[in-house]
Amino acid sequence: DIQMTQSPSSVSASVGDRVTLTCRASQDIGTLLAWYQQKPGKAPKLLIYAASSLQSGVPSRFSGSGSGTDFTFTVSSLQPEDFATYYCQQANSFPRTFGQGTKVEIK
């Protein structure tokens, strides 16, 4: 199975900050990577697919980059509604696997 490792596990930030999260795959997955946002008690929401493509309706302050084994997810200017947990997911092979998540908290 492909292991997905996210860092950091949590980050404290303020509204307006630029925040960058990372996700590393245990083997080459090309650009078959997605990022999801999950708020407490809610289902996850797809934000980014194919490593860098913005899902329809998702604000442009969210972006993703990377290929192979190393990926980044950036929020250019953190908004109050962005405080949540973010997960990466690989789609290169089965079983699909998620990272352990990064919690973005209010500083």
Place this chain on the structure above:
Amino acid sequence: QVQLVESGGGLVKPGGTLRLSCVASGFTFRDYYMSWIRQAPGKGLEWISDISSSGYTINYVDSVKGRFTLSRDNAKNSLYLQMSSLRVEDTAVYYCARVWGLDYMDVWGKGTTVTVSS
């Protein structure tokens, strides 16, 4: 609007069985792969299974192989997860999700809670 609604969760004893259902609306169900993802209390997301649009191809994570069976009824816009030999570690919120582009989960239900406890 596009919607997935799960049902069937509950409290079950270890070794017991449970059947989860997911009803889709607002899109052409038969055109999409579908998936189940679970989340144990306070933990991250775990993909457990998906099924092709026809129902002929099904994938499972090793931890549920031989115990869980995924199926679908395209005439009823419904997805089913039959769970047997349940273990305490199967306790989780179970989400049904639409698979977009064969790779990513773009529509999620609100989840149904399964608790395995004696």
